[in-house]
Amino acid sequence: FSGSASETTGVFVPKQEDYQKVYNEIAALLQDKDDYDDGSYGPVLVRLAWHASGTYDKETGTGGSNGATMRFQPEGDHGANAGLVTARDFLAPVKAKFPWITYSDLWILAGICAIQEMQGPTIPYRPGRMDKDIAACTPDGRLPDASQGNKHLRGIFGRMGFNDQEIVALSGAHALGRCHTDRSGFDGPWTFSPTVVTNEYYKLLLNEKWNWKKWNGPKQYEDKTSKTLMMLPTDMALVSDKAFKQWVEKYAKDEGLFFKDFAAVITKLFELGVPFDETTQQTPMTLKPTAN
Numbered sequence: 001f002s003g004s005a006s007e008t009t010g011v012f013v014p015k016q017e018d019y020q021k022v023y024n025e026i027a028a029l030l031q032d033k034d035d036y037d038d039g040s041y042g043p044v045l046v047r048l049a050w051h052a053s054g055t056y057d058k059e060t061g062t063g064g065s066n067g068a069t070m071r072f073q074p075e076g077d078h079g080a081n082a083g084l085v086t087a088r089d090f091l092a093p094v095k096a097k098f099p100w101i102t103y104s105d106l107w108i109l110a111g112i113c114a115i116q117e118m119q120g121p122t123i124p125y126r127p128g129r130m131d132k133d134i135a136a137c138t139p140d141g142r143l144p145d146a147s148q149g150n151k152h153l154r155g156i157f158g159r160m161g162f163n164d165q166e167i168v169a170l171s172g173a174h175a176l177g178r179c180h181t182d183r184s185g186f187d188g189p190w191t192f193s194p195t196v197v198t199n200e201y202y203k204l205l206l207n208e209k210w211n212w213k214k215w216n217g218p219k220q221y222e223d224k225t226s227k228t229l230m231m232l233p234t235d236m237a238l239v240s241d242k243a244f245k246q247w248v249e250k251y252a253k254d255e256g257l258f259f260k261d262f263a264a265v266i267t268k269l270f271e272l273g274v275p276f277d278e279t280t281q282q283t284p285m286t287l288k289p290t291a292n
């Protein structure tokens with residue numbers, strides 16, 4: 001058992017160096033297992049952390065990353081979570097090697113590791129989440145539905161406590177990864193560099209011409225030029241809605257601003273409903289990315 005046991009209680013109290021070991025293990029696995037999707041499990045790890053957190057309801061204080069209730073069948077089987085078993089299975093050997101970390105802390109640490117390893121901004125990390133049991137599973141329907149528009153986005157993200165600017169900044173995560181027909185039913189990546197954090201998503205939203213894709217699948221857009229990229233109806237709502245569009249324009253112009261705002265809003269997302277010790281507020285730690 002690596003790490004340090006408290007002298008007085010004998011209870012293992014992990015330190016920053018212990019979390020760094022977990023980080024390094026995930027980063028090594030990401031490098032090793034590069035024959036998946038576009039060459040990285042990074043995007044699906046980010047999606048796991050987001051779906052663990054995005055169930056939060058500020059009125060009742062239920063949901064959020066404190067609990068990792070997606071481990072259980074009702075929540076794991078929610079349509080929105082289709083395919084995330086891939087991310088949970090990827091992390092199983094990490095949990096086995098570091099049994100002291102809770103699933104809830106591990107999933108968020110993995111999301112942060114993935115963002116940093118995919119050349120994104122540094123995201124401060126605070127541990128302290130506890131795993132809850134099956135009774136804490138959230139009801140279906142708390143995560144956004146990609147076939148909807150601006151009202152739906154404000155409703156869903158407003159319930160978590162996010163404003164327009166934050167909704168647009170969070171959506172920049174769609175620079176990463178892709179849609180899978182056997183998961184959401186949608187198809188294709190948003191950008192040409194789906195394993196690198198960039199502001200390309202905003203640039204493409206503004207500069208490409210987007211047409212409805214002609215196919216039998218759910219309604220989505222394809223880019224006129226290459227017909228290989230995609231946008232969801234909810235993505236296009238960010239440019240058809242004037243208040244959202246202002247932020248899309250700012251982030252398309254200034255990648256530094258996007259990185260700064262993305263780091264802030266993803267930190268907020270990952271900490272929704274997490275009862276950190278009010279008195280100490282636990283100083284956030286910065287976990288070091290792998291040099292590559």
Ligand code: ZEM
Binds near residue numbers: 044153
């Ligand atoms: Zn996503 N997202 N998302 N998202 N998402 C998908 C994939 C990914 C929406 C959505 O319906 C979908 C945020 C917001 C929203 C990621 C991160 C974040 C997919 C494709 C869909 C359908 C799933 C599949 O088929 O595998 C909607 C409607 C959103 C409302 C705005 C936020 C916020 C995110 C993080 C901060 C990521 C990284 C992926 C790519 C996953 C992968 O496996 O490649």
